[in-house]
Amino acid sequence: GLGLSKKKDENFGEWYSEVVVHSEMIEYYNISGCYILRPWTMSIWETMQAFFDAEIKRRKVKNTYFPLFVSPSVLEKEKDHIEGFAPEVAWVTKCGKSELEVPIAIRPTSETIMYPYFSKWIRGHRDLPLKLNQWCNVVRWEFSNPTPFIRSREFLWQEGHTAFATQSEADEEVLEILELYRRIYEEYLAIPVVKGKKSELEKFAGGLYTTSVEAFIPNTGRGVQGATSHCLGQNFAKMFGIEFENEKGGKAMVWQNSWAYSTRTIGVMVMVHGDDRGLVLPPKVAAIQVIVVPVPYKDTNTKEMFEACLTTVDTLTEAGFRVEADLRDNYGPGWKYSHWEMKGVPLRIEIGPRDLEKNQVRLVRRDNSDKVDIPVSNLVERVKDFLDRIQENLFDVAKQKRDASIRVAKTWDEFIEALNQKKMILAPWCDEMEVEEDVKKRTRGETGAAKSLCTPFEQPELPEGTLCFASGKAAKKWTYWGRSY
Numbered sequence: 001g002l003g004l005s006k007k008k009d010e011n012f013g014e015w016y017s018e019v020v021v022h023s024e025m026i027e028y029y030n031i032s033g034c035y036i037l038r039p040w041t042m043s044i045w046e047t048m049q050a051f052f053d054a055e056i057k058r059r060k061v062k063n064t065y066f067p068l069f070v071s072p073s074v075l076e077k078e079k080d081h082i083e084g085f086a087p088e089v090a091w092v093t094k095c096g097k098s099e100l101e102v103p104i105a106i107r108p109t110s111e112t113i114m115y116p117y118f119s120k121w122i123r124g125h126r127d128l129p130l131k132l133n134q135w136c137n138v139v140r141w142e143f144s145n146p147t148p149f150i151r152s153r154e155f156l157w158q159e160g161h162t163a164f165a166t167q168s169e170a171d172e173e174v175l176e177i178l179e180l181y182r183r184i185y186e187e188y189l190a191i192p193v194v195k196g197k198k199s200e201l202e203k204f205a206g207g208l209y210t211t212s213v214e215a216f217i218p219n220t221g222r223g224v225q226g227a228t229s230h231c232l233g234q235n236f237a238k239m240f241g242i243e244f245e246n247e248k249g250g251k252a253m254v255w256q257n258s259w260a261y262s263t264r265t266i267g268v269m270v271m272v273h274g275d276d277r278g279l280v281l282p283p284k285v286a287a288i289q290v291i292v293v294p295v296p297y298k299d300t301n302t303k304e305m306f307e308a309c310l311t312t313v314d315t316l317t318e319a320g321f322r323v324e325a326d327l328r329d330n331y332g333p334g335w336k337y338s339h340w341e342m343k344g345v346p347l348r349i350e351i352g353p354r355d356l357e358k359n360q361v362r363l364v365r366r367d368n369s370d371k372v373d374i375p376v377s378n379l380v381e382r383v384k385d386f387l388d389r390i391q392e393n394l395f396d397v398a399k400q401k402r403d404a405s406i407r408v409a410k411t412w413d414e415f416i417e418a419l420n421q422k423k424m425i426l427a428p429w430c431d432e433m434e435v436e437e438d439v440k441k442r443t444r445g446e447t448g449a450a451k452s453l454c455t456p457f458e459q460p461e462l463p464e465g466t467l468c469f470a471s472g473k474a475a476k477k478w479t480y481w482g483r484s485y
């Protein structure tokens, strides 16, 4: 029947699995770690894609499409780039009944697929900057517990790959793209994120430095890397011989970036905003922002009521909202309320006999259940106001909960205490890699070790003499730590 059998605060993992299925976003698939993305998911993905694609096109990034398959010699071009990831690479070893001479890898990311051609296409400084992006799927055959959207063996993403003549151009773009990722989370998904730099241990090993937007799930006390924007330096240029003749006629290697966000964003949204009645969609990404439900009484004139519903749909559609009416006569209003609440539709409009008489409608908010009767004459402006308030409120509530989950820790004991209370920890750190490795060892447990999440660009004051929470050495920076997905 309708309704969730698990509560968010009691059994988060099962609550999450139920919500993504009952809201008709996901269908489980008979291969572990693979999921069917249903239209309710794809419409969210497409809304974010429309925003991001338009923004990168404004920045003269061009979309391209490279093959899914990569040969081993190319994939393993740079040992240290691939070694940590090798176990996750999926291979095609046969077709039909015959073995392939040479196995072929399925792309887990496209650096090694693209960069031989960057080398071929980039000859002179006029070929720069080269800015390409592709919207595609990637495959990483992970073995840690699969979770819809958050950790799947195949996922959709965009991967941007750019090449510049100078480091400063690359540095500038890294942060421009990171700001777009912040906007996706904060302005579309209504999720607060921290912008920062990854540690040497957590960064993309093939790159120079990694920046990221970090989200947090208060219920599980886990951080989640929301999106990444890497400066690759000249590392891949050296590997693949990507050099150009500069204005002075000399040879120089290019400076590169790569950046991505994926369908993981959607899982974070479900986790942050969902409640015990199901999904809660921010209006900006909701496929249906307003659902109109007739509330017929025993002898009501349903014809007049349905007409009022359809007129409401037309008026709001013309005003630019995504609105539908549920006029199915095989379900009652109560069933419809639960159904559309489970699917997270931000605003419901009820039209009953009394509403018809008074030429009004009832608005019901999904986020806080507020309801108000409004005259039909004010319909468009009140619906716009309600949807804007829902979008803001979802962000404000999520930010309040995230901020309440942050603890400052200056000593190891304070750190462990906060970790056990499922907090995101801001701690002064000496920035030594061995110390971070030690923290991982000392916090290893059945729910996973703590790791650094990022060093926020917004650094609080670090008084002279502040000591590292883990090593006792002189602290160099404030860094966020926590368990993570």
Ligand SMILES: O=C1CCCN[C@@H]1CCCn1cnc2ccccc2c1=O
Residues within 6 Å of the ligand: 081, 082, 085, 086, 088, 089, 108, 109, 110, 111, 140, 158, 159, 160, 204, 228, 230, 258, 259, 260
């Ligand atoms: O994040 C991004 C942004 C988009 C382009 N790629 C970079 C870095 C990807 C790092 N990575 C991540 N998993 C992998 C898994 C198998 C093989 C290689 C890799 C791998 O290189």
